[in-house]
Structure formats: structure tokens, C-alpha cells
Amino acid sequence: MRTIELNKRQEQILQIVKGDGPITGEQIAEKLDLTRATLRPDLAILTMAGYLEARPRVGYFYTGKTSSQLIAEKLRKLKVRDFQSIPVVVNTNVSVYDAICTMFLEDVGTLFVVDESAVLVGVLSRKDLLRASIGKQELTSVPVNIIMTRMPNITICRKEDYIIDVAITLIEKQIDALPVVKETEKGFEVIGRVTKTNMTSILVNLTEDEIL
């Protein structure tokens, strides 16, 4: 996919076909007070670019595709595996206090809780830890498994999922991160995380690199 800037006449043709299509090349030429021959290269370009389609004995009609739609089509193909970050995990019997310290040490916003087989059993967000911290309990004596979000309420994703589906999930469920998991015999193993920070980076990359 490449980008092209249409000239004024091509834009006029698009408008005519949008309004009056299907319409023959001769009718378009008439409306523009030009000859069919003059229009030929413009019509060829518009057809090649996917804006117009030509059908024998019918004429030209507008396909309705815009550059934004074509960009969208590419953005929708980005996969989790190419943008995921490293996950930070804690054990189920760790205290809320230690989990908070791990969060600061590792500088992440979400921790994943795993059992002794390294299987995902819970998620701890800053919000979960903050809620616990204004409770009455002593943070050093409460284990994280009391306050964590647990399976099956954890939203997960896989490395072959689409980034855009994860972005939609983060927005809709109002969460900051999803674990990227791999199915094993014992359950889900956590192999990555995708966060709103990753999404912000993708947006920045779109203006810097050629990730599309």
C-alpha cells in the first residue's frame, strides 16, 4: 500500500461518481466539460487506487474506501507478540506489603500472581493494592491471594492476538494491563504483558518508524 495525492480534477471526479454513480466515463466528461480522452488517465488512476470500480455496460461507481480505512486495515493486523513487555510475577503467599514493594522495585503498574507450578492464578493492579492499603488490615500480614482478582475473572490474551483487540479490551474493561499467556497442561503460563504504555508507544512509533 502506498499513498498518493489526488489532483483537483481527480477529486472532482470522485465527487461526481459519489453523487451520481454508477456513471459512464462519457457522462463524467460531459459534466466536467472535457473529452473522454482527457479523463482517461485520471479514471485509470482512481480505479487503480481502489476509489472507483468500473463495470462494463454499467459505468464507474464509488467503492467508499478512504485512506483512513486503508490505514485502519493495516493497524488491525498488528500482533501482540511484536509489542508485548516482560511480565512481573509474585507468588500467591507473598504479603500485600511485599507486592507493593515489588511493584515499586520493578516499576510496573500490574503484577501477575502465580502458584507453585508457575500457573497464573491472579492479577494485582495498583488500584487493588491501594484499596487494600486503606483497609484496616496490617499489609505485612495479608497475603495477596486475599485481595487479587482471580481466575476466571482475569482477562487474558495470547501472543497471536491482535493489538487492537487488546486495546479495545483495556478501554472497555477499564484495566491497565493484560497478561499474555501460553496454555500448558496445568493452566496458563504468563509469558508477557500488554499495557496502556505499550499502546502509547505504538502511537509514538506510528509517527517515527514504519511499523505499518
Added chain:
Amino acid sequence: MRTIELNKRQEQILQIVKGDGPITGEQIAEKLDLTRATLRPDLAILTMAGYLEARPRVGYFYTGKTSSQLIAEKLRKLKVRDFQSIPVVVNTNVSVYDAICTMFLEDVGTLFVVDESAVLVGVLSRKDLLRASIGKQELTSVPVNIIMTRMPNITICRKEDYIIDVAITLIEKQIDALPVVKETEKGFEVIGRVTKTNMTSILVNLTEDEIL
């Protein structure tokens, strides 16, 4: 700007000009074992699309612009004002405990602290509040102005700033939100906030709407 899909021959021409440009149409034709006349429409399209430039007595050369770059140019034009959210503010003398409650009630990740003239004096992130909550002090008796990030260490933005600059700042400074401010006689008034959630939404919108 519109998008066009190049055919195989056009891609070949691009590669030739990229490698050997400036190069004349005749030389390109020779390399492809075709006549100059056969190539004419392809060269016309590549020139129109902005990939190649033609200079009399010099030949064709590659401009180096790709569709990603053209997308980037548009993305770089998005302004804060079109994507900002409503800010949630608390007063300087509110307790850390009450600030945490406000954060939950309003369901935001960042609070802005204002003085009696409604001027921005501080920022409270979930991280700040979490750090305070594992301290030794009683949360109901510590005012937020003890723990908040204060001016001049607050990174701000204005509604006419570019979204992409805010995104870069969020990543580089590892923060979740920036206040959108308006300059008044007394200082900065908070009129909005821009968060990583906004950035995630923009990414989703790119695949749904036509915000470019």
C-alpha cells in the same frame, strides 16, 4: 492524501531508482527489458504518488517518502484539545485518605491538587498514594501537600499542543497523565487531563473512525 496499491512492475521501478537513481526512463526500461513507452504510465503514477521525482536532463530519483511517513505526518497534527478528558482536582489540605477515596469515586488514576485560587500546585498519582500508604503515618492525618509532586516538577501541556508530543512525554517521564492547563494571572488553571487511556483510545479510533 489517498492510498494506492502499487503493482509488481511499479515496485521494481522503485527498487531500481532507489538503488541507481538519478536514472533516466530509458535506462530503467533497459534494466527491465521493456520499452520506454510501456513504462510511461507506471512512471507517471510513481511521480504523481510522490515516490519519484523527475528532473529534466537528470532523470528520476527516489524521494524516500513511504505511506508510513505520510500517515505519520497526519498523526503528528492531532491536538490535545480534541482528545483531552475532564480533570479531577482536590484541595491542598485534603488528607491522603480522602484523596484515595476521591480517586476511587471518580475512577481516575491521577488527581490534580489546586490551591484556594484554583491554581495547580500538585499532582497525585496512584503510585504517590501507594507509596504514602506503606509509610508509617496515619493516612487520615497526612495532607496531600506533603506527598504530592509539586511545581515546578509538574509536567504540563496546553490544549493546542500536539498529542504525539504528550505521548512521548508520558513514555519518557514514565507518568500516566498530564494536566492540560490554561495560563491565568495567578498561575496555571487545570482545564483537562491527557492519559495513556486517551492514547489507547486514539489507537482504537484510528481503526474505526477517520480521525486522520
